[in-house]
Amino acid sequence: MMTGSDSNAVAGGLARHIPVLARRAVGWLNVHDGGLYIDATFGGGGYTRAILATPGARAIGIDRDRSAIARGAALAGEAQGRLDLVEDRFSNLQSIVEDAAVDGIVFDLGVSSMQIDEAARGFSFRLDGPLDMRMGGDGPSAADIVARAGERDLAAIIATLGEEKHARSVARAIVRARRAQPIESTAALADIVARVVHARPDAIHPATRTFQALRIFVNDELTELARGLAAAERVLKSSGRLAVVAFHSLEDRIVKTFLTERSRAPAASRHRPEPASAPPTFRVLTRRPETPDEAEIADNPRARSAKLRAAERTDAEARSGGIENLLPRLPLLADVMRGRP
Numbered sequence: 266m267m268t269g270s271d272s273n274a275v276a277g278g279l280a281r282h283i284p285v286l287a288r289r290a291v292g293w294l295n296v297h298d299g300g301l302y303i304d305a306t307f308g309g310g311g312y313t314r315a316i317l318a319t320p321g322a323r324a325i326g327i328d329r330d331r332s333a334i335a336r337g338a339a340l341a342g343e344a345q346g347r348l349d350l351v352e353d354r355f356s357n358l359q360s361i362v363e364d365a366a367v368d369g370i371v372f373d374l375g376v377s378s379m380q381i382d383e384a385a386r387g388f389s390f391r392l393d394g395p396l397d398m399r400m401g402g403d404g405p406s407a408a409d410i411v412a413r414a415g416e417r418d419l420a421a422i423i424a425t426l427g428e429e430k431h432a433r434s435v436a437r438a439i440v441r442a443r444r445a446q447p448i449e450s451t452a453a454l455a456d457i458v459a460r461v462v463h464a465r466p467d468a469i470h471p472a473t474r475t476f477q478a479l480r481i482f483v484n485d486e487l488t489e490l491a492r493g494l495a496a497a498e499r500v501l502k503s504s505g506r507l508a509v510v511a512f513h514s515l516e517d518r519i520v521k522t523f524l525t526e527r528s529r530a531p532a533a534s535r536h537r538p539e540p541a542s543a544p545p546t547f548r549v550l551t552r553r554p555e556t557p558d559e560a561e562i563a564d565n566p567r568a569r570s571a572k573l574r575a576a577e578r579t580d581a582e583a584r585s586g587g588i589e590n591l592l593p594r595l596p597l598l599a600d601v602m603r604g605r606p
């Protein structure tokens with residue numbers, strides 16, 4: 266995640282932002298001359314720039330957002346053959362790197378300031394725009410979900426992915442409002458939510474949690490994360506490093522659970538006295554998640570919720586599957602789009 270700053274133009278000069286925890290996250294990668302590093306969430310290129318600061322290091326920057334990749338062209342030019350940019354989802358990491366041995370992978374999850382601050386992308390309840398929220402241009406938009414989902418599915422999405430305790434009231438209000446007219450703009454949705462969720466003046470905007478939920482659902486962010494971590498396990502070489510910066514508890518819980526499971530040899534139990542044979546595939550480097558210091562938070566309020574975890578790949582064979590348990594139960598997109606009641 267990153268935020269606006271007048272003094273931090275990077276990667277192509279169009280975006281102005283401060284990458285969060287970049288120095289520390291990239292620090293965990295142990296970047297060295299000749300190494301190959303993946304920036305799975307290229308965004309404005311701040312992390313990639315930090316990787317490329319080591320002479321001789323090579324990087325692949327991935328982003329599902331075409332405009333992020335286009336903006337990165339200037340940095341790729343500066344890097345003189347050390348940077349490849351790929352427009353794709355990071356869940357496809359393995360096919361992107363093919364057989365290359367990867368020394369380090371970093372994920373800086375969520376959306377960028379450029380995405381949030383461009384009203385036409387529809388991520389922000391503060392800027393009126395079409396209710397879109399797609400990071401890539403594909404699949405149903407937030408407006409499609411809000412138009413089609415049944416009340417129960419809407420409530421489940423908002424409760425689970427927004428951790429919104431008024432989810433049922435919000436879902437009911439959405440269904441009532443869309444009978445009168447389609448909900449097509451961010452301002453319209455924010456107004457509907459604000460009528461049923463009453464926040465204290467000093468608290469976050471009442472629509473924050475509903476917008477977060479829809480954004481995560483539209484972009485299937487948690488499945489992407491679980492698949493991205495599993496792909497990282499497959500492509501990292503022995504002693505390769507993984508660093509992940511998460512911005513809310515749903516993301517951080519997935520990262521933490523994945524690393525805990527992958528760093529622990531399965532124990533023997535009373536029912537199965539022989540321990541299962543899969544040895545740990547990661548060694549956790551951060552016993553507790555690292556967080557930004559006060560200076561970074563003062564400079565960049567969006568850094569406040571960031572949590573950084575890092576791990577080192579062992580030489581054990583990657584485990585197959587085993588990511589479904591990382592994900593919360595959610596309605597299926599196909600059911601939601603069918604508009605089941």
Ligand SMILES: C[S@@+](CC[C@H](N)C(=O)[O-])C[C@H]1O[C@@H](n2cnc3c(N)ncnc32)[C@H](O)[C@@H]1O
Pocket residue numbers: 266267284285287305306307308309310311312313327328329330333353354355356373374375376377400489490
């Ligand atoms: C917080 S920003 C990254 C900022 C970046 N570290 C920097 O320093 O500028 C997150 C970026 O990841 C991209 N992204 C999110 N989920 C993705 C996914 N599943 N696959 C590829 N890119 C993704 C978003 O489009 C966004 O540009």
